[in-house]
Amino acid sequence: MARRVLFIVKEIEGAEPLGALYVAGCLRAAGHDVRFIGTRGVDVLAQVAAYAPHVVAFGSTTGLHRYYLGLAYAIKQRFPSVITLFGGPHPTFYPDVIFSPGIDVICQGEGEDAAVELCDALDRGDDHRSIRDLWVKHEGAVYKNPPRALRRDLDAIPNPPRELLYEFDDLLRRRPLKSFTTNRGCPFPCSYCFNPSLVDHYGSSWKKVRVRSPERVVDEVATVQRQGPLDVVGFRESIFVYSKRWLREFGERYRDEVRLPYYCHLRADMLDEEMVELLAWSGCHTVNVGIETASERIANEVLDRNIKMDRLKRGVRLLKKAGIVVFADNILGIPGGTLEDDLATLALNVELDVDYAAATLCTPYPGTKLAEYAVANGYFSGDFESIHESYYTESVLRFRSEREKRQIENLHKVFAVAAALPPLIPVWKRLLDLPPNDFFYAMFRSWYLVAHFTDVMPRRMDLEHAIEGLRSVFGVFYGSDENVFATPHDEPALVVDQRPGASACDTSGTKLVSPKRLVRQELADVR
């Protein structure tokens, strides 16, 4: 009998959880039953009781993981026979999360094949302790398994079954902006990103980008367009396109079958006139480029971007000349950087006349080279549990003074609007010494809301969405998430390491590895 798998997504109202949806599509193709639920205004335990899943799955970034660990533990206490499966970036780069008592299985990396293999094994009653990509906790022991080879043919993966989201809440179907992907992998070594860490995990094969065919991509977009309102198409991979030939073929099909504005991510230094012309011709409305910092030294020595600033500037100017909206990503509070560096970054965004200057606070996620650098140079304590749910709140890094930390955090809140109205920059500078306040957070939300709906990704907004957006500026939100459970402490377990090169399986029962000791060892290795 097929397994029932319940995906729980905390921010289901946000962008579609494509990773989880791809896994769900493969599970359904293998004959299993899948559901998705959100958490706001939902009693998750009651939903679990009603659906009676065999497997409950979560995908999480670091920071958000604490929420899911508490929820998973609550589910295990109430429904002991449910298998809890934890995937996404946090367990991929911090697999010791398996020692949390609420977690039965963690999945590292791409989870489509591992999830299917797990559910098939559970269905047949087979041993599931040796499935590649998974670490499995079973009867007091943790079984660590190596990664599997990457799937090369992305076209063979079923399209994400978005209707699973709409079955939960039809409001999600009516959202006129939907997201898609064209490829996986990235050849660039940027230290703040998960991609180089996936090279450590999978080997150099991760750097060889795997691409979906233009036909497959356009077919998926056209299908979604027929299913419901769609005003703007968002492509969410690290870099949208590498090949002009691919872009040309994509553009021909896209103009013929879809003809909607689309948004994508690109490296500005990859652009030339021909590429920009193809982008504009194919329907590209907005390009997200990473400016990150104005300092070429920081960009290359700390962020490992291998970039020349003059090529970056040229690429942005080409986009502006072509009439493409430029959404610039910037990182503030970089280890080794100063407030003056961040103000220089603001000045660069003004100089390039970007349409929206987004900013995040530098966050040293586990498994990233940036985190190793920050710990090694004393900018970060190494306590990954201190990382916030989002990188829009506070920095966890050390600066020259508490005052500078506060100034950078305040600059982050007003960065975008300051870049949009340069004459007011001197005023904002004088306000940077204020304590964190509701006005700055409201400013962050207010300009983001207006710019996104009217400039960056213009789309029709129904009254319900508009009211919800405006209310969010005033701190008013619908429903609340009552599913907040205390994060349990880790529990030690016997470790059976089945990865190549590991010591022989220690099943003597005498070796207990404390998770705290494991974490300390990893930090010592970094230092």
Added chain:
Amino acid sequence: MFADPKKTAVRRVRRQLKASASIVVAMIAGAWLACKPSSGPGPSPSGPDARVGPDRTGGSAPPPDPEDASRQDPLDAQTDAGDSAIVEASSDAGADSGIARRRTAPRAPQVDRHEHRNGMPVRDNLLE
């Protein structure tokens, strides 16, 4: 390939006007929020008001029905060898009626300063 420079200039002016308007909205919102009584940071998994277990809640999880006390939870009746008859009997019901639609429950708006200072500014967001 080149866009009309006038269009780019017009877009810039419109952007500045919209940014100015958003500042005014933010000032009103900030003042309004500042006048609200200070509420705590909101429930957090590591905070003191996190729930400590599924049975000690704010009332949102339904208590077990005493009349069903003798009936096994179909999920706990599962064994590794396979699904019990109870689970199989309930599976069809689960597939049809298991997950309630969220929209059937009213969503009361409320001020949440923790959420205001946390997470993406707009939920419908592609930029993660």
